[in-house]
Amino acid sequence: MDNILQSLAAIVGEQYVSNRQEELYLYARDQGTMDPHPPDYVVLPGTVEEVREIVLLAGREGIPLVPMGGGLVLSGLTIPLRGGIVLDMKRMNKIIEVNPVSRYAVVEAGVAQGQLQSYLERHHPRLRHSIPDAPPMATVGGNVAIHGSGHLSQAYGFHSDMVNGLEVVLPSGEICHTGSCSASPYWFARSPLPDLTGLFLGWFGTTGIITKVALKLYPKKKMKDVLMFVTENPDYVPDVIYRVTETEMAEDVLVLSAPKPDWMAGFQITSVALTADSQLEMDFKRKMMRQALAGYIDDREGGFMFLAPNLKKNFLETPQRSVARYADVNKGGGFEYVGAIMPVEKFPQAYRSGVEIAGKCGTTYSFIVRIIGRAHCMMFAFAYPFNRADKEDVQRAQKALHETNAAVLDMGGIPWKAEVPAQRMIIEKMDPSARQLIGRVKAMLDPRGIMNPGNWEV
Ligand SMILES: Cc1cc2nc3c(=O)[nH]c(=O)nc-3n(C[C@H](O)[C@H](O)[C@H](O)COP(=O)(O)OP(=O)(O)OC[C@H]3O[C@@H](n4cnc5c(N)ncnc54)[C@H](O)[C@@H]3O)c2cc1C
Known part of the structure; x- marks a missing residue:
């Protein structure tokens, strides 16, 4: 073990390698529900040549190697499941x-x-x-x-x-x-x-x-605005998205739904970000958006919501810090979501299924949906914040995540950045020839199986 530490220090310099318990503790876990597992070493390379030397060392010694960026993936993908080296790329x-x-x-x-x-x-x-x-x-x-x-x-x-x-x-x-x-x-x-x-x-x-x-x-356009269109019936959302994306004028389209704060409860809020280089362009885009959704307003089935300036400010931010604030709504720093990539027409089913699962598991929830491509698919995030210090709360979130992953696969969606148990569920559902091809590609590139082992194992 000492030899490995010395070899790593020889590659990156002593200050950029550690096997000290307090550092291994931090690199053993993330904010999600996956159990922690410590690495044996943490190393911070500064150049591609140093990365190469570390990879060669890990290959020679058969040591697992887990690359890590911000460590913010939430689904345990940077937890070194079999120990070894965490390669922190910062x-x-x-x-x-x-x-x-x-x-x-x-x-x-x-x-x-x-x-x-x-x-x-x-x-x-x-x-x-x-x-x-x-x-x-x-x-x-x-x-x-x-x-x-x-x-x-x-x-x-x-x-x-x-x-x-x-x-x-x-x-x-x-x-x-x-x-x-x-x-x-x-x-x-x-x-x-x-x-x-x-x-x-x-x-x-x-x-x-x-x-x-x-x-x-x-x-980059000079100005930005955001419109919020509210409905109370999840069955309308795929059509709302269709109409908004058909204009090809929206920049970012999200659908938000959560029981808290109170003003959001029971609604599906489609947030449409618009950008423009002049007031004329912005006015035109706003007009097009209102026209696209006028049918809902005429039928009294939906409407644009007035946003007070201090609230609007939150929705104009990039990135939206309110998402990170919500992640800690329960306090205790636990947050994980199933980000299901699915066809947009699945929104009503996904929405109802998420509400049912959260009710059954007794968890807090929120849904944040991002439209990807011109409604070519959506990322439906079923988000469950929890208190990491409260074991029962963690178990509730784990149960909700597991049930959500299963429900998503049943609906024809695919969990995104899936944690290892959900990866297994995806692999089980996969066409056997695709599964074998994944295995062959991995074996060809990484014959010793040292790269982030435990993930995408077929
Ligand atoms: C509040 C909140 C909001 C979020 N919103 C979004 C969002 O809007 N969109 C979104 O996409 N994500 C979102 N995420 C999820 C996640 O934080 C991001 O996707 C983030 O960009 C992941 O980057 P990272 O550097 O933290 O990756 P890490 O967590 O460090 O790593 C992610 C995966 O990539 C691998 N990896 C890391 N670096 C490398 C490398 N150099 N080479 C090979 N593999 C590597 C790791 O092994 C791991 O498997 C959100 C997370 C939080 C907490």
Whole structure:
């Protein structure tokens, strides 16, 4: 054990490696319901060469290796289930290049979402990237590794769809580039090559360590507004979404529903973010949105809600800090959700099923739905906050999560960034040839099975 510690120290320097109990304690757990398990070492590499040396060492010694960004995934995917090394990527936080004409940024995988956001605001105020509502320390690498989504996803899809290419350290220690940068100095697209990038997106670090990401950037409009459309019947929501997305004018479309605060209880609130470069453009977009939903207003089945300025301010924020505040509504720092990726028409069924499960399990809940693509699918988050110090509360949340995962799969949805028990449920449901292909790809890339073991095991 001492040899490994010394070898790691020789690679990154003594101050960036630890096997001290107080640090292992922190890296053993996250905010979700998965049981903790400590790593044997924590290491913070500063360069791709250091990552490569660590990967080679882990491979030689057969030590599990778990990459970690912000550690905010909530579903236990950075908990080292079999011990070994946690590779904390936060020191790899350089913004390498912004191409303002072809609109992409090349960043190291440990760059935080908030860091990239403020860098662009300062140096390229007409450009932005799609930001998740996660706390700003979530990393770009960690987010694309789980197919995240954010405030531009309604227009442009999952964050993994916005990746032009990657630099990855393979479990063999080779440094590999995917996308145009594998054959060009420019990181402009994944096409027209065979798409190797997909071998590392959605795999939870089981196929390699992402060290650089080329991310698409988008024009940034000068003003932002948000409209809130309220209905009381979940059966209307798929049509509301259809009408809103049909205008192709909304930027981010969320549907919120929760029993608390009182003003939200019993309603489905569709929040539509609009952006514009002039008041004229904004007025036009607002008018189009009102026109799209006028039928509901005429029939007295729905209406736009007035938002007091202090409340509106919350909904205009990117990321929305109210989401993080809600995560701790029970106090005690526990929060996890089933983020089900599903067809939009499943909203009413998912809504009713979530209310029923929360009632049965006696948990607090909220539903936050993000429309992805022009209503091509949605991420339906069934969120259950809990108090980590209260065992019974944790068990209630665990039960609710388990039942929700099962209900989602029954409805034809797929749990996103699924915790290990839910991964097993997905794998069981999977077409056997797809399951075997996953096994073959993993065995080819990681024959010793050291990369984030326990995850996506077929
Ligand atoms: C309040 C709140 C709101 C949230 N809202 C959103 C949201 O709107 N959209 C959204 O997408 N998510 C959201 N999340 C979920 C999550 O926090 C984010 O997806 C976050 O971006 C994950 O990034 P991370 O750096 O914390 O990843 P981590 O938790 O560190 O890692 C996630 C996974 O990726 C792997 N990984 C990490 N880095 C690498 C790497 N360099 N190479 C290979 N694999 C790697 C890890 O092993 C793990 O399997 C939210 C979370 C909270 C707490």
